[in-house]
Amino acid sequence: MKKPKPQSGDSFGYLAEFPDQHKLLDAIHTCRDAGYRKMEAYTPLPVHEVWEALGHTSPLAKLVLGGGITGALVGFGMQYYASAVHYPINIGGRPFNSWPSFIVITFEMTILFAALTAVFGMLALNGLPRPHHPVFDVPEFDNASRDRFFLLVPWYDPIYDRGHVEQLFDAMHPLSLNEVFHP
Amino acid sequence: MSDQTPLSTNLGRLQRASFVLAAVGLGGLVLAAALSPENTEQFYRSYLMAFLYWLAPALGSLAIVMLHNMTGGAWGFAIRRQLEAAMRNVPLMALLFVPILIGGIHPLYEWSHADVVAADPILQGKALYLNRTFFTVRAIGYFCVWIFLALSIVRLSARYDRTLSVAALRKLKVVSGLGLGTYVLTMSFAAFDWGMSLEPHWFSTIYGLLFVIGQGLATLCFAVLVASRIARHEPFSRWFAKSHFHDLGNLIMAFVMLWAYVSFSQFLIIWQANLPEETPWYLHRTGHGWQTVAILLVAFHFVIPFLILLNRRTKRNMRVLATIAAAILVARYVEIFWLIAPAFQHGGGLSVHWMDIVAPLSVGALWIGAFVRNLRGRPLVSLQDGKLLGQLEEASHG
Numbered sequence: 240m241k242k243p244k245p246q247s248g249d250s251f252g253y254l255a256e257f258p259d260q261h262k263l264l265d266a267i268h269t270c271r272d273a274g275y276r277k278m279e280a281y282t283p284l285p286v287h288e289v290w291e292a293l294g295h296t297s298p299l300a301k302l303v304l305g306g307g308i309t310g311a312l313v314g315f316g317m318q319y320y321a322s323a324v325h326y327p328i329n330i331g332g333r334p335f336n337s338w339p340s341f342i343v344i345t346f347e348m349t350i351l352f353a354a355l356t357a358v359f360g361m362l363a364l365n366g367l368p369r370p371h372h373p374v375f376d377v378p379e380f381d382n383a384s385r386d387r388f389f390l391l392v393p394w395y396d397p398i399y400d401r402g403h404v405e406q407l408f409d410a411m412h413p414l415s416l417n418e419v420f421h422p
Numbered sequence: 423m424s425d426q427t428p429l430s431t432n433l434g435r436l437q438r439a440s441f442v443l444a445a446v447g448l449g450g451l452v453l454a455a456a457l458s459p460e461n462t463e464q465f466y467r468s469y470l471m472a473f474l475y476w477l478a479p480a481l482g483s484l485a486i487v488m489l490h491n492m493t494g495g496a497w498g499f500a501i502r503r504q505l506e507a508a509m510r511n512v513p514l515m516a517l518l519f520v521p522i523l524i525g526g527i528h529p530l531y532e533w534s535h536a537d538v539v540a541a542d543p544i545l546q547g548k549a550l551y552l553n554r555t556f557f558t559v560r561a562i563g564y565f566c567v568w569i570f571l572a573l574s575i576v577r578l579s580a581r582y583d584r585t586l587s588v589a590a591l592r593k594l595k596v597v598s599g600l601g602l603g604t605y606v607l608t609m610s611f612a613a614f615d616w617g618m619s620l621e622p623h624w625f626s627t628i629y630g631l632l633f634v635i636g637q638g639l640a641t642l643c644f645a646v647l648v649a650s651r652i653a654r655h656e657p658f659s660r661w662f663a664k665s666h667f668h669d670l671g672n673l674i675m676a677f678v679m680l681w682a683y684v685s686f687s688q689f690l691i692i693w694q695a696n697l698p699e700e701t702p703w704y705l706h707r708t709g710h711g712w713q714t715v716a717i718l719l720v721a722f723h724f725v726i727p728f729l730i731l732l733n734r735r736t737k738r739n740m741r742v743l744a745t746i747a748a749a750i751l752v753a754r755y756v757e758i759f760w761l762i763a764p765a766f767q768h769g770g771g772l773s774v775h776w777m778d779i780v781a782p783l784s785v786g787a788l789w790i791g792a793f794v795r796n797l798r799g800r801p802l803v804s805l806q807d808g809k810l811l812g813q814l815e816e817a818s819h820g
Contacts, residue, residue: 300734331696339693342686 245394249421251373252393253404254380255413260286263388266411267292270392273407277396281374281389283382302360303353310352314345377417387414394421429655433794440791447784451777466526468777471762472785473522474616474633475640475755477515480789482641483508484572485605485634491575491598497669500662501645503803504652506579507796508644512572514792516565518785523558531557533622544623552619560615564608571601580800609634620765624703628688632761635684639677640754643747646670650744652802661803664738671737674747675728682724706764711772715760723753755782 245251257263263280270278271294280289315338322328323335330337362368374380374391383389392404401418408416455465483505490498527534532545533552539545545552574597582590610630618629646667653662692700708716727746736742759778767773 304732333696339686339690342690 245421247421250394250401251419251421252391253408254374254377254389254391254417254419255408255411256379256415257388257390257413260388263390264288264292266390269411270407274398275392275396277393279391279393281383283384283386297364299357299360299364303357306356307349307353310348311345314348315341318344373419373422377419379415429652430798433798437791437794440787440794444784444788444791447780447787451781451784463529464775464777466522466529467766468775468781470522470526470530470616471758471778472781473518475758475782476785476789478637478640478754479508479644480511480515481568481609482637484512484568485602485638486641487575488598488602488605491594495669497666500666501649503800504645504648504797505641506576507793509572510576510796511789511792512568514789516569519561519565523561527554527557531619533619548622552622557615560611564612567604567608571597571605606634617762620762621703623699626688628684631684635677635681636754636757639674639681640751642670642674642677643750646747647744650740653740658802667740667743668737671731671743675731678724678727707760712764715756715772719753719757719760722749723757
């Protein structure tokens with residue numbers, strides 16, 4: 240079921256603040272057990288377990304593979320077309336399709352396409368650049384880059400229900416609990 | 423402590439079985455070699471390949487440990503004691519080179535034949551470097567350097583475990599940093615001497631690096647195999663984390679790519695230049711049946727491991743990674759065979775003598791027996807290592 244387009248002032252989600260990563264991980268597990276799937280976590284340092292606990296999957300690896308294969312095909316195809324089809328020239332008696340000498344450029348193009356796909360794919364999938372996000376309106380959120388751990392259950396989660404989320408979070412006794420609104 | 427008994431019993435059994443197999447295999451080879459002059463010649467050829475193959479995990483361990491002393495990383499602490507046990511086999515490799523120095527130079531190396539050199543102006547020009555005396559002196563020199571490095575690092579690492587002295591750690595870093603450069607140079611020259619000079623007209627500066635990279639790759643694969651065996655036993659199963667195998671898988675993939683890169687660089691340069699003194703080396707190795715070996719190498723030494731290791735999940739799966747490591751270790755011998763054996767056939771077709779199979783297995787049995795003996799001599803994990811302790815906690819969490 241598709242959710243209606245949110246209006247300004249509608250609930251964006253609930254943001255809970257925790258003192259350490261263990262409490263955050265516990266909260267993530269509790270919410271996942273309750274059925275929430277689209278949570279976001281904000282931590283001041285990288286915590287590998289969080290990514291796994293959230294159950295996020297990223298299509299980036301497949302995109303990069305596709306980018307690499309495209310780069311290889313473009314790189315090889317370009318040289319093949321130039322030297323064997325479009326303007327064949329006899330150089331030192333070598334065959335027009337001198338594939339060993341094409342490999343270097345093919346390799347470089349593979350890396351170039353894969354790397355560009357990785358950078359721009361990452362930005363696109365993260366929805367970046369994004370100058371403002373509703374969670375920035377919560378005053379405590381500044382601490383996410385210092386020493387606090389935050390968990391957001393957003394409105395676009397399929398089973399998002401304001402009352403239920405608030406109840407669930409309350410039972411965990413977070414340091415702070417804020418409802419976030421659409422600007 | 424009762425959990426540990428099965429592993430130590432297994433290791434004891436493996437050590438005894440290895441030494442028995444080595445005695446039978448090497449005894450049989452020597453007997454067969456004594457039967458006829460052709461057999462003697464074949465014995466030295468097969469023995470040289472077996473020696474070069476088993477030199478790899480011993481010297482490679484030295485290199486990887488030196489590298490790890492400079493860079494750190496959890497993966498290295500997990501396999502450190504195995505690598506130290508392997509590099510304590512460097513003196514054994516020196517001992518195993520003695521037969522080649524005593525009886526093998528003449529049957530193996532054309533440049534040691536006075537009549538051939540007399541008729542060959544190119545070999546006369548190289549005689550200052552390629553002669554029996556200097557060859558022997560260089561070999562002794564290489565082994566002195568390697569044994570010194572291996573024993574210093576094992577000793578300093580043991581002292582650090584005992585005392586946690588910062589001075590020992592700093593010394594370890596100095597020896598490792600200087601040793602790493604020395605290793606790459608000495609191993610390059612050793613490869614020129616022992617492998618490249620089999621065809622003394624041909625030359626390639628990349629050739630030495632091929633051996634260096636091969637040794638690093640063989641060592642990582644060997645370490646993964648041993649770790650996957652040890653990890654089946656309590657309490658070690660808790661000490662190897664998925665992330666260690668992930669890191670080792672990434673390193674294996676990097677070395678596989680580096681091998682392909684360097685091998686192809688040598689091929690491309692020679693193919694482009696198309697010079698008569700360089701191309702025969704590849705012509706011998708891509709014709710008369712040898713092209714099959716070359717294609718197998720491209721497939722099993724690069725394409726297949728590379729494609730499988732691209733996937734994150736396969737690197738974190740100990741069993742899959744161990745299978746790939748075993749396959750690469752077989753491919754390593756095929757590469758050495760492909761590099762060395764065509765030199766003896768002077769453009770003839772591909773043929774495999776039974777000694778080409780039995781020699782690496784027999785030398786390998788001796789090597790494994792000594793390795794297990796070294797491994798049993800010290801605890802498999804250093805509990806005193808502060809960094810390792812942190813890693814143990816991490817492993818028990820996830």
